[in-house]
Amino acid sequence: MTGSALSARWVGRVLVVGAVDEVARDTPLASRLPAETGRTTVLAVGDDLLDWEQLATPLAAHASEVGPSVLLVPSPTVTPPPITSACRLADTLDVEVVAPDGQLLPYQDGALFVLGTGASWWVIAPGTSAYPIGPQHPTPWWSEHLPGTVTGGVNVPAGLWLPGPERRATAVPDDRILAVPRHDALLTVVVGAPDQPAVGRDALLSAVADLPVPVRERLLVAAYGPAQLEAARLLAGALGVYVYATDGLPAYGSGGEIVVIGVGPDGRSGSHQLVRTWVHPPNGYPCVAEWNGLADLPEMAPGVASLTESISVEAVRAGLWVRAADVPPAAHVPCGLPPDPDHFLVVVDPPAVPPPTQLFAEVRRLLALLPEEHRRSLRIVVPRDTDGLAQEAACGAAVTLTGQNPLLLDAEGRLSSVASAQAAGAASTLVTTAELQTPPARPAPGFPAATTPPALSEGRPTVTATEEGLEAALPPARIRPYQRSTAQDRRRLRDALGSRYDVHARAVARLLAHHPGLRVLAADDEPEALMTDLVAVRAFLLGDRSSVVAALRSTSEVGDPAFLVCLASGIRRLPCHQGVVYRSASTDLAAQVYPAGRSFLEPTFLEASITRARPRPDTTDLIIWSTAGRRIGGIADGLPDDRVVFPAWSRFVVLGTRPATDGVPAQVLLRDLPAEMNSVGTPTNRRIRQRLDAMTAARDAVSPRVVTHFGWTARGDLPGCDAAGRPYRSEQSTLV
Template identity: 25%
Template sequence: MAVAVERAGHAVVVREPGADEQAVAYAAALAPEPDRTSVVVGESAREAVSRLDPWVVADLDDHVGPAIRLHTPAHPADGVVPLARRLADRLGMEVTAPDGDLVTLPDGHAFAPTGWTTHGDDEPRPAGKRFPEPPWQADLPDDLPATVEEIPVGLWIRATTAPRPADPIRQAVPDPDRPTLVVGAPGEPTPTPRAVANVLRRFPDDVRVRTVLTHYGERDEVDIAQAVAFELRAAVRMRHGAPVRPTWEPFVVESVYRPACAPVVDRWSAPVTGLAQTAPARYRLAPGWSLDVIARGLLARPDTTVLDAALNTPTGPYPELLVAADELPAPVFDALCALVADLPADLRATLLVIAATPGAVKATRALAERLKPPTKSERAPSTITIDRDGVLSVIELPDDVDPSATARVSRDQVAALERTPGDPAVTTRVRQEEASAAKEFRRSFEAATGARSTRLGDQLAVAPATTRGSQAPLPPLHRRPSEPPATRVRREEAARRSTDSETATRVSRDQVVSLTRAEPAPPVIEPLPDLPQSPQRPPTGLPLVTTAKSAAPTTSAPPPLTETASATAGDVFTPRPVEVKPPVPTKAPAVTAAPTPTKVPSVVPAGAVSTEAQRRQVRAALGTRYDSATQAVVRLLAERPGLRAAGEHAALVTELAVVRVFAEEPGSYDTAFHTCLAAGLRRLPTWRGVVVRGAERGERREGELLNLPEPMLAVATVGAAVPGDVELLIWSATARRLDGLLDDDRGHDVVLPAHTALRVLAVEADRVLLAEDGAPVERALTALRAAAEARSAVEIPHHPDAAHWFGALPAA
C-alpha cells in the first residue's frame, strides 16, 4: 500500500492510510518548534522511510522545512549510516533524531534515553534528551554514579542498579519549570540521605533550590526529606506522594524541610470549597476553631491550642481527621460532620478519625458515632477496625512510674507490638520477624519501667499527655527500611470498655477510628505512651500502604504569608497555592436565539503563552464569572491529576477557567483573554472525528479554505441538535475536548482552536462538509458522508439556543 505524508496538528505523519492511529494522535499533541517540523514515522512506513523511498522523500520536501525533528527510534546496524544523516543529505536540511530508543509520553512529550542528535553540514552535535526541552535540562549533572539515571522528570536515585525498564515512573511527564529527584523504588531499599545529598550538591545553586524530591520507595517521604536537609545543611523541597504512586492524594502537595526545624507547608489544596482561609494552610472551621491542612490530613483544634510539631508526621496510607480538644461544641460538631460529608466519596470511605490528644477520646468517639454510615444490620459495638492484623497491645504503667520519664515509643514500634491473630478468613498472619521484634521490645520496655503488658480490653482510660512543644527537634538519621504495608482487618474486643477509670493507662498518641461504609462507627483506640526517644534514632513511621487513588481536592491560595520559618540566604520559599474562591452562581445564558456576536480577527498568534500580568487582568475583568469557573477547574484536576504536570499551577487554573468562561459565554474578548484561552486549550486533550455546528445560510463553494480567527465551539455527537439554518459537519483532529470542564449535559462539547484551517469538501442544501486542511480527504469525506446519512435517517429537532454551537464562518 502507498505511504502517505499528511499533517496532524503542527507535525507531519508518515504512514499507510488508515494505519498507525496512535502515531497520528501523538503527532497532533506535539508542540511546535521554531524553524523545525516534527515528523512522526508510523510503524507501517518505517521500511519506506528507511530506504528513502523517492515518493516519500518528495512528499516530505513539500511538507517540512527548514529543519526536521524525526520521531522514530534509530537502531542502525554496524557500519550503516544513520537514517537521520542520509535524510539530511537528501533533503539538504538539518535532521534531529534519537540515537536509540524513543519513549513517547502523554501530552506531546518525548524522551530519548541516549539523547537526540542533530545532523547537518557540520559534525553531529547532541541536542538533549527531552522534547520539548525544559530550561533546566542543560543544568542536570553529567558525572552521575551508577545508581543514578536520567528519566523524563529529572533524575532517579536508587540503592541498587538492577534494571527496571517497565517502571511507570519512566512515563511521568516532566515539570517544565523545575527538575524532580525521584528517591527509591517500590520493593527496594531507600538510598541513604548522604547519597541523595551528594546528588543534590552536583546541581547549580539556582537549580538545586528549585529541585523537588519525591519519594518512590517503601519508606515515609518526611523522614528522608528531613534527613537530607540535615545532611545538606540547607532547605529541601519534598512533594508528598510520587507522581505514579496509587495512593490517596494528600491535601498537602509540597513542603519545605530545613535542618532541625519543623516542615513548612508550601503548596496545599483546600479539602472542600467554601472554607474561609485565615493563614497559610489554615481555614476557619467555626468561630474560635481552626482547621489545619497537614501532611497526614486535617487537624481540627481551638484557636488557643498551639499546633504541636509532633503532628507533622508522614503521610499515611489513609487520610486522617485529627481532633485536638476535650470537647466539641455543637457548632464545631456540625461543621465537622458537614466537612466530612462534602469530601469525595472514595476519600470519605477510608477516612480515619483520630484523637490527637488523650483528652479528645470521648469527643472523637462521639464524632465517629455521628458519622457512622448506615448498614443493613447492626453489629456488636465491640467490633473495631485497625491498620494492622490482630488486636493492638497496650502497656499499663505502674503507679510509681512517671510517664514523662519513660522512653518515647515510635509508630513503627507500636505497630510491631505482639498481636492476637485474627480470623483466618480475613486476617493476615503476623510475620515471624515482626513478632520477634515485638517480644524484644516488650522485654526491654518492662525491664526499664516495670510496666506490664496487657491486651486491649476493659478498664481503659487516658492519662494526661506529656507536653512536647518545648522539646527541640532532633536531627534525623538513617534508619532501616520499614516493613511492607499490611492489610487492615477487624477484631472483636475482649470485653466492654469502662469509662473514666481512676487508674489511667497510657496508650499511643493517636486513637484511630476507621470510617468505612462496610462497618458501623467503631470505638476509639486510646494512645500508647508518647515517650522521649533516644537521639541516636530518628522518629519512624508506619510503612506507606497504597490504596486506590482518590479524587484530588479543590485548590485554594493563601493571603500574604506571615507565619513561616525564616530561610537562610539563597533558600527562600514562598507559599504559592492558587486562589480559589467559593462558588458564585452566574446567570445562565438566555434560551432564546441570540444574535451572532461581532467577531474581530484574533491578534493572538498560535502558541502564545500567557503572562502573569495577563492572567491577573483576566481575573479582575471576569470577576464572579472567574470564581465560578474555578470550581469546575478544581473538579477537573481532581478527576485528571495528570493535567497538573502541565506547568505552573497558578497559570493552569487561570487558563482552564478562561476556557470554561468562553465555553459558557462565547463572544469577543480582549487580547489577554484570548492569550489565556489559547494556552488553556493547548492543555486539554484532542478529539479526532466528526463534530457538528450550526451556522447561518451563506455562499460556500467546494474547495474554499477558511481560517478561524478565533476559537469555535462545536459538539462531538453526530446526532446533536444544533441551531441555525445550515449544519456544519467538520472532520477535526485538533479540536479540544471539554468533558469534565463543563456540566454533564455538555460533556461532548469541543473547541476548534484559533488559526484552524478548514477546507470545504462538499456543499448541500442545508449542510456543509468541511475538514481540517491537511487531513486525508478521502477518509475525512467518507466519515462526513456517513455522519450526514446518519443525521438524515432520524428526526433531529432544531436547537433553539443560539448561544452555543452557532455562528458565522469566516470569509474564504
C-alpha cells in the same frame, strides 16, 4: 514502507508521513506533539520504518512548508533507524535533522523521552557530524545542566531515580516511575523503591553533590514508598535550601490532571494525596505548596481552610488538623506526624468554643467533604489531655464514623489507643514521629519562611551594624551601571564558557525569536554583542549567583572581569520594571542600617520580586519603588516570571520605615535613583512615599499569597552593607 508508497498530510503543524492507509487514520499523538519555531515535526507512522531516507521523497514534496530543520518522530512502538540514516537524510534534503537513537516514550503533554541507557536525541546539520543533546525533548532547563552520570542515579523521563545501593546494578525503572510527569521548573528526583530500605543520607548527598548549584536549588523529591518519606527533609537540612516534595508518586489522573498517589511498603498503590506538593525548609516542619483544597470550605491560605468562624482545618502530612482559628504558631505537634499509607488521620484539637457536641457536628460535616478513599481509611485523633466531655464526644463521633475508638496524641507526637492509655496510664505506642527535639517556631500556616543558605552566613564576623559608627569601605568598582562589553571581553567570555556557551546561545536564540523587542540594536551595536551579553545573563541566573555577589563585594583581586562586564552589559539590555518590588532583610539590623534619608550604593546585582511573600518574624520587608530594575522573566527556563534585577552600583534612598504591627512585619520603604540623577527633589520622594504607603496599606489588609518560587529567595546579604552586615559609607540625605 517504501518511498513510492508513502503519503503525507498535515495535522496542525505536524507533518504525518507513512503508508496511505496509516496516514488516513486518526493519530492522537500528532495533536499532542509540541510546535517549535523554525522546526517542523515529522511523525512517521507505521511499524515498518527501516531507513530515514525513505522519507526523502514526501518531505521534498513539502520542502517549501518544511523549513530549515525537522524533528523526526518514529512510532513509539518501533525502534528507529540508526543515526547514520538520519545523517544521510540531512545531506539529501540539505536541512538540519533532529532524531532519536532509541524507542520513544511519549507524554500526555507532548514531551518525548528516549528510552535506554545512554540514549539521546541527536542533532545533525548537513555535511557535519552529529552530536547528542540528551534524552528529553523539548529539553527542560535542568536537563542542560545534568552531568553525564549521577552517583547512584538512573535517568528517567521526570529527571532522576535513586533506587538505592541494593538495586543500583540492576535498576530498571518500572511503569510507575516512567509515568511520573516531568516538572519544567524542578528536577524531579524519585527516591527508592517500595521493597527496599530507605536511601540513606550519605547516598542522597553523594547523588546531589554531582548536580550543579542551580539544579540543587530546585529539587522535587518524590518518595517511592514509606521508607523514603524523610528524604526531602534530610536534603533540605543538609543543603540549607527549600526542597519540594511529594509523599508518593506523581501521576496523571483520569482527566489529565496531576495527582500524587501514596505507595505502601509492599508496592501497592494507596489513596490520592490531599496535598500534591510540600515545601521543606532547612529547619522546622514543611508547608503546603499545592493541594486539592476542601470542597465548599473557603481557603484562608495554602493548606488552610475555614470550617467555621472560630475553627480552621489545616492539611498536615498525616491528614488534617482541626484547630482553633487563632491557634498560636508554636502549637505544632500534629504537623510532625508522619504520613501513614494505611490511615488518613483527622486530629481534632478541641478549642474553648464551640462546645464539644457542636464541634464534632462540624467535624462530621468536614468528613463528608472528603473523598471516599480517605473516609475508608479514616482515624480520629484527639490530644491526650482532652477533657472528659470532649473525649466522650470524640469517642461517639469516631465509633459512628469509623467503627473504632479515637487515638490519643501526646505532647511528644506519639499516638496510642484510648484503652491502653486508660489501663496503663502510659500509652503503648502505635505510631511515633521521628525523634522530636524541641523544634523551631513554626511559620504562619501555609507560608514557607525565607532562609539564608549556610554558604551565605558561614564565617560572618560577630560584629554587626548595631555597633555605632562602624562602617565599611566600598569595594573597588569593577563594573559600572549600564556598562557595555567590548569585543575582547566577549571573546574571553566565550573562551571561559567553552562548550557551555553553545548551550546557552541556543536558548538565547529561542528567546530572541519569541521576544523581537530584545533584538532592537543601537546604531553602533552588533548582533554578536547582544547574543554574548544575554548568554552571560543566562549563565548568571542558572549559575552560582553567590560567587558573583562575593566577587563584586570583594576588596581584593578577583581575576578576569570579562564575565562581570558582559553580565552588566546584558542586564542593561533587558526591559525596565517601573513599580513596587519586594525583598526581605534581617530585622535586628534593618532599623540600624536603613534610617530615613540614608542614600547608599549597592555594588552587586540586587535581586527582588514583584510578588510579595510573607517573611519570618525576624525579617523586615524592603519595599522598593523601581525605575531601573530589569525584568528577567524568560531568560532562563524554570525561573519565575516575577523577578527583577537591579544593575550593579545602583543607588537607593530610604524614604521611611514602619514598625511591625499585629500580623504585618516591619517595613523599610526605598526607591532606586537612576544613575544619571545625583539627587531628586523632596516633592518627588514624597510623592513616591505616598504611593508606596497607599499600595502597601491595601495589600497589608490581606495575607500575602504563598510564594512557591523554586529555589529563589529574595533575601541574603543586606543591600548597602558588606558581608558582615556593616553599612557602606554613605551620605545622610535631606531629600525625604
